Amino acid sequence: LQESESDTKLDGETASDSESKSEFGGSSPVPTSDDTPEVLNRALSNLSSRWKNWWVRGILTLAMITFFFIIIYLGPMVLMTIVMCVQIKCFHEIITIGYNVYHSYDLPWFRTLSWYFLLCVNYFFYGETVTDYFFTLVQREEPLRILSKYHRFISFALYLTGFCMFVLSLVKKHYRLQFYMFGWTHVTLLIIVTQSHLIIHNLFEGMIWFIVPISCVICNDIMAYMFGFFFGRTPLIKLSPKKTWEGFIGGFFSTVLFGLLLSYVMSGYRCFTCPVEFNNDTNSFTVDCEPSELFQLQEYNIPVVLQSVVGWKTVRMYPFQIHSIALSTFASLIGPFGGFFASGFKRAFKIKDFANTIPGHGGIMDRFDCQYLMATFVNVYIASFIRGPNPSKLIQQFLTLRPDQQLHIFNTLKAHLVDRGILGSLEDA
Amino acid sequence: MSARRRRRAAAEQDEEEEEEDEAAEAGSDKEVDLEERLHELDLRNDSDIPDVPPPTDSTPEILKKALSGLSARWKNWWIRGILTLAMISGFFLIIYLGSFMLMLLVLSIQVKCYHEIITIGYRVYHSYDLPWFRSLSWYFLLCVNYFFYGETVADYFATFVQRREQLQFLIRYHRFISFALYLTGFCMFVLSLVKKHYRLQFYMFAWTHVTLLITVTQSHLVIQNLFEGMIWFLVPISSVICNDITAYIFGFFFGRTPLIKLSPKKTWEGFIGGFFSTVVFGFIFSYFLAQYQYFVCPVEYNSETNRFVTECEPSELFQMKKYSVPPLLQAVLGWETVNMYPFQMHSFALSTFASLIGPFGGFFASGFKRAFKIKDFADTIPGHGGIMDRFDCQYLMATFVHVYITSFIRGPNPSKLLKQLLILQPEQQLSVYKTLKSHLVEKGILQPSLRV
Numbered sequence: 001l002q003e004s005e006s007d008t009k010l011d012g013e014t015a016s017d018s019e020s021k022s023e024f025g026g027s028s029p030v031p032t033s034d035d036t037p038e039v040l041n042r043a044l045s046n047l048s049s050r051w052k053n054w055w056v057r058g059i060l061t062l063a064m065i066t067f068f069f070i071i072i073y074l075g076p077m078v079l080m081t082i083v084m085c086v087q088i089k090c091f092h093e094i095i096t097i098g099y100n101v102y103h104s105y106d107l108p109w110f111r112t113l114s115w116y117f118l119l120c121v122n123y124f125f126y127g128e129t130v131t132d133y134f135f136t137l138v139q140r141e142e143p144l145r146i147l148s149k150y151h152r153f154i155s156f157a158l159y160l161t162g163f164c165m166f167v168l169s170l171v172k173k174h175y176r177l178q179f180y181m182f183g184w185t186h187v188t189l190l191i192i193v194t195q196s197h198l199i200i201h202n203l204f205e206g207m208i209w210f211i212v213p214i215s216c217v218i219c220n221d222i223m224a225y226m227f228g229f230f231f232g233r234t235p236l237i238k239l240s241p242k243k244t245w246e247g248f249i250g251g252f253f254s255t256v257l258f259g260l261l262l263s264y265v266m267s268g269y270r271c272f273t274c275p276v277e278f279n280n281d282t283n284s285f286t287v288d289c290e291p292s293e294l295f296q297l298q299e300y301n302i303p304v305v306l307q308s309v310v311g312w313k314t315v316r317m318y319p320f321q322i323h324s325i326a327l328s329t330f331a332s333l334i335g336p337f338g339g340f341f342a343s344g345f346k347r348a349f350k351i352k353d354f355a356n357t358i359p360g361h362g363g364i365m366d367r368f369d370c371q372y373l374m375a376t377f378v379n380v381y382i383a384s385f386i387r388g389p390n391p392s393k394l395i396q397q398f399l400t401l402r403p404d405q406q407l408h409i410f411n412t413l414k415a416h417l418v419d420r421g422i423l424g425s426l427e428d429a
Numbered sequence: 430m431s432a433r434r435r436r437r438a439a440a441e442q443d444e445e446e447e448e449e450d451e452a453a454e455a456g457s458d459k460e461v462d463l464e465e466r467l468h469e470l471d472l473r474n475d476s477d478i479p480d481v482p483p484p485t486d487s488t489p490e491i492l493k494k495a496l497s498g499l500s501a502r503w504k505n506w507w508i509r510g511i512l513t514l515a516m517i518s519g520f521f522l523i524i525y526l527g528s529f530m531l532m533l534l535v536l537s538i539q540v541k542c543y544h545e546i547i548t549i550g551y552r553v554y555h556s557y558d559l560p561w562f563r564s565l566s567w568y569f570l571l572c573v574n575y576f577f578y579g580e581t582v583a584d585y586f587a588t589f590v591q592r593r594e595q596l597q598f599l600i601r602y603h604r605f606i607s608f609a610l611y612l613t614g615f616c617m618f619v620l621s622l623v624k625k626h627y628r629l630q631f632y633m634f635a636w637t638h639v640t641l642l643i644t645v646t647q648s649h650l651v652i653q654n655l656f657e658g659m660i661w662f663l664v665p666i667s668s669v670i671c672n673d674i675t676a677y678i679f680g681f682f683f684g685r686t687p688l689i690k691l692s693p694k695k696t697w698e699g700f701i702g703g704f705f706s707t708v709v710f711g712f713i714f715s716y717f718l719a720q721y722q723y724f725v726c727p728v729e730y731n732s733e734t735n736r737f738v739t740e741c742e743p744s745e746l747f748q749m750k751k752y753s754v755p756p757l758l759q760a761v762l763g764w765e766t767v768n769m770y771p772f773q774m775h776s777f778a779l780s781t782f783a784s785l786i787g788p789f790g791g792f793f794a795s796g797f798k799r800a801f802k803i804k805d806f807a808d809t810i811p812g813h814g815g816i817m818d819r820f821d822c823q824y825l826m827a828t829f830v831h832v833y834i835t836s837f838i839r840g841p842n843p844s845k846l847l848k849q850l851l852i853l854q855p856e857q858q859l860s861v862y863k864t865l866k867s868h869l870v871e872k873g874i875l876q877p878s879l880r881v
Contacts, residue, residue: 153836156828160786163825167792170691175800186642187635239622334612340619348627373615376608384605394853395864397846403874405843410865410875413850417862422855 064367065218072211076276076285079210080200084122087196089364091118091188093355098184101349102177109169110178114185116162121189124155125197133204134278195372198379205382207287208272212263212324213378216331217370219258224251224336240343243336252332259328260321267295267318294320294386323386330377335370342369516819528659528728528737532652536574539648541816543570543640545807550636553801554629561621562630566637568614573641576607577649581656601852647824650831657834660724664715664776665830668783669822671710676703676788692795695788704784711780712773719747719770746772746838775838782829787822794821 071078095114131148147154170178203210228247236243266272274289299314307313342365346352354365398406417423523530547566579600599606622630655662680699688695718724726741751766759765794817798804806817850861869875 150836152832156832160825160829163793164786164789167691167789167796168689170792170796172690175796179797179800183635183639186639190638190642237620238624239619334616337616337619340622341615344619344622344627345631348631373612377612380604380608384602394846394849395861398865399868401843401846403872406865406869407874409843409847409850410862410869412847413858413862413865416851417858420855422859423862 072207076203076207076287079203079207083196083199083203086364086368087122087192088118090368091192093365094188094192095185097349097351097354098181098188102180102184107171107174107177107181109165110181113162113166113169114181116165117159117185117189118193120155120158120162121193123158124151125193127151127155129197129200129204133276191372195375199375202375202378202382204276205386206273206275208263208266208320209378209382211266211272212259213327213331213374214371215262216255216259216324216328217335217374220251220255220328220332220335221339221370223254223258224248224332227251227254237340239340239347248332248336252329255332256325256328259324259331263318263321263324267320273320294318294323323381326381327378331370331374334377335374338370338373342366524659524663528655531655531659531662535648535651535655538816538820539574539644540570542644542820545817546640546644547637549801549803549806550633550640554632554636559623559626559629559633561617562633565614565618565621566633568617569611569637569641570645572607572610572614573645575610576604577645579603579607581649581653643824647827651827654827654830654834656728657838658725658727660715660718660772661830661834663718663724664711665779665783665826666823667714668707668711668776668780669787669826672703672707672780672784672787673791673822675706675710676700676784679703679706689792691792691799700784700788704781707784708777708780711776711783715773715776716770719772746770746775775833778833779830783822783826786829787826790822790825794818 071082127148128151131151166178166182199210202213224243224247226247227250228242228244231246231250232244234245235241236245236248270289270291271287273291273295274287276285276287277289278285295318297316297318300317301314302310302312342354346354398409401409414423523534580603618630618634651662654665676695676699678699679702680694680696683698683702684696686697687693688697688700722740722743725743725747728737729741747770749768750771752769753766754762754764794806798806850858853861866875
């Protein structure tokens with residue numbers, strides 16, 4: 001958590017009732033305005049400024065967490081939409097910072113081009129996702145089938161159009177600005193859009209793969225802050241002077257514990273553990289399946305060391321909880337680097353917050369800066385350790401091969417199965 | 430002189446920044462500080478980038494002596510001409526040496542292009558002495574290359590890999606290992622952030638990533654095209670080169686109407702003339718290459734002989750077919766049918782792209798050079814500039830060819846498919862096996878017998 005005191009005013013003025021840190025020089029090229037709704041302002045007008053700030057943050061935190069629960073309840077489709085909206089807002093925030101840094105708000109074409117590139121890249125990623133997960137739906141509808149067959153070509157053509165428009169829009173006096181904005185846009189796309197699509201892939205694997213990582217990062221944030229608040233003494237890194245080693249370590253242990261507990265609770269429900277599938281008959285998303293062995297209780301022997309401490313000989317756990325330890329560890333140890341990166345970025349460009357969308361908290365990016373490494377990690381983790389390739393996708397690819405290639409693969413697979421004893425004999429049906 | 434002054438000014442501003450960071454706010458000199466800070470960030474005018482020192486003349490001495498008699502203009506022409514011939518001969522030599530050498534060549538070009546662009550970044554941002562940064566840039570290059578090589582090339586060495594245990598482990602967890610390597614670099618970057626140089630470091634970080642995106646991904650797409658068949662590597666590259674040369678020649682002789690403000694030397698006559706000659710060249714060149722198995726066959730790794738082989742049954746793309754000439758052209762050409770390779774129709778698409786869209790890559794590079802006030806990317810090749818200067822039009826072409834191949838030509842890669850099948854869980858393998866079997870029996874490819 002980057003501690004954000006309430007508002008930064010224009011340089012030279014300080015907010016009348018808040019302390020502002022001087023490490024930013026107290027000013028920024030972008031003045032931000034006080035967004036707290038009036039009603040809150042009035043309700044808290046008697047409290048001192050410090051407590052008022054705490055209350056605003058606390059109320060907004062509760063509001064965000066409640067909102068999170070509501071959309072989980074509403075289902076995968078709504079979650080996907082929310083992820084999309086968050087992505088667009090983050091992109092907008094970072095691009096706006098770029099405009100302000102480079103005074104390039106009035107560059108010809110550039111705003112249009114940035115949004116166009118966002119659209120192209122999203123189209124490309126959504127097409128790949130839709131093709132993979134909605135295979136039967138796509139095969140049924142003729143226009144969708146063509147779009148999906150030539151998807152890469154169409155996406156590339158769209159991107160090229162944007163590229164050519166960029167080249168044609170280069171204006172003599174503003175070359176360097178335009179190239180900077182072009183680079184800025186692409187890096188932002190790389191960070192924001194790819195991560196958000198990885199999150200959606202994780203979501204399709206099962207809502208638990210979406211909820212547990214995000215909650216671990218949030219929990220680590222909050223716990224590290226509280227441990228730091230009560231026990232903090234040794235500074236962690238020069239970049240964020242408020243972080244302490246005590247907060248870091250305390251946050252780590254509490255997040256691991258929290259992850260174990262949360263996974264235990266969630267593994268019991270099918271709606272969280274089953275992969276999201278699209279049901280052709282009802283034309284909606286369903287989460288109904290036979291829970292995989294990851295989500296079936298198993299007996300584990302407790303290592304002798306812990307037996308004396310805990311007093312049990314064996315414990316019944318879900319195998320998923322072991323994975324949750326890996327996820328929580330990453331969230332606590334490496335996730336903060338995402339936060340440091342964002343802090344460094346804010347100092348480099350002399351901004352206090354990415355934007356001021358959420359009162360007391362800053363912009364959406366401020367809330368999500370630790371998440372973005374997490375999403376990639378979970379995706380790579382799933383791909384490497386949990387699921388293999390998608391069998392239906394493989395079959396789909398197989399059907400497009402030439403007959404002689406198909407035969408060759410079939411025979412190799414058969415030989416492999418016979419070898420492993422999975423296929424009984426040559427006579428198997 | 431001005432560069433030194435600017436550097437001193439920048440250093441002074443850095444000191445001022447530091448003081449402001451630590452001191453409490455003062456009221457009166459806020460305005461001045463703000464002005465100076467904004468000035469540092471103010472890039473509205475291009476004037477605060479010092480001009481890059483002119484590249485040194487690296488023409489070899491012998492050439493200089495041989496051409497000392499000619500006038501300056503002709504001398505330049507001769508140098509360019511000789512170097513062009515040298516590059517083309519080098520290219521032919523490497524083609525002769527085979528696909529593996531070509532792969533190495535592509536790799537070395539990629540590394541050199543990366544180095545050139547990063548060096549420009551250093552000069553633009555005076556960041557040559559940033560802590561760690563050079564090591565980090567090369568480290569990221571290594572990571573991304575490792576990732577791409579594992580994903581693509583490893584597929585082709587499947588049989589080689591199956592035999593060795595350690596390689597199996599590396600392949601199975603490849604994505605995880607690559608990600609871990611990248612994360613290490615990322616964490617090192619965060620730890621290396623130094624108070625006074627935040628912005629510079631972030632700029633160089635972004636510069637590095639954009640460069641990686643451009644050069645490394647393109648070079649790997651080139652290698653994948655190469656593995657599809659050398660013809661998919663040779664025809665696009667030659668079309669771009671041919672377009673360059675013929676557009677220049679047409680422009681030289683007939684050029685009148687300027688094409689784009691960005692490159693005042695390009696003309697519409699050159700553009701259109703280049704387009705038509707490239708299409709014709711593509712046709713003829715593909716006709717010539719399509720006859721040889723060496724160029725047409727996908728590159729495969731033979732585990733017994735431990736070499737790359739290009740031997741196969743030529744696919745139907747490379748078998749002569751009779752095409753009826755449309756009545757319009759019949760009158761012109763006088764033939765009713767013509768024997769062509771289907772590949773030549775594809776070469777038409779490739780040449781069109783090379784002539785119409787390829788130049789945009791060149792304009793992009795020209796804009797980039799003007800933006801950063803450099804004449805050439807580097808001075809590796811006398812008379813021509815750096816490697817990037819030669820390859821600026823190519824980089825869109827490689828992506829296009831790759832997308833073209835995956836969309837219109839080949840399906841998925843059989844060996845990669847097989848590899849994925851073998852990783853599945855046994856129950857999944859069994860169900861896939863049954864589905865495949867029923868499909869094959871249905872299509873009559875497999876005889877439905879009890880004993881196979």
